[in-house]
Amino acid sequence: MDVFTAVADPVRRRIVLLLGDGPRTAGALAAAFPEISRPAVSRHLRVLREAGLITVELVGRERHYRAEHGPLRELDAWLDAVRGRGWERRLDALETEVHRARRDRRARPPAGEGPAESRSTG
Incomplete structure (x- = not known):
């Protein structure tokens, strides 16, 4: 069995x-x-x-x-394969991108509040 x-x-x-x-x-x-x-x-x-x-x-x-915990390693190996270690890397990369997007959004001024344009009168 x-x-x-x-x-x-x-x-x-x-x-x-x-x-x-x-x-x-x-x-x-x-x-x-x-x-x-x-x-x-x-x-x-x-x-x-x-x-x-x-x-x-x-x-x-x-x-x-x-x-006996030894045979449970077989289950662990199977679960790791099902979960796919690739998913962990992809989720880590997604988390990095989400943090980067939030940081970039905070760094940009809101629309309509950009630097004042210099106008020439003339």
Whole structure:
């Protein structure tokens, strides 16, 4: 299972967020989802484990789950490609042009208030 498929489900995304705060037991994770059954939470945990997004450690009789941030780099790279770093440069250039136009507008006298023309009488 790949990372994209694993985080496609909102429950799994929420589990990853919860584990971002630190390790939790399976029971604590299941308690965060009273609307779904414990076996369903276990299936979500299995999907996340298979995708490499979480790891599990057996501590006594409890399973402690913890987030693995490495696979999220794949998502970051994809999001960067979608956002396009080119957009950042273009938006920076647009901001520069807007500031330049404002500065130039402030520097020019309003219409009709230009320098007085010298008139010759004659």
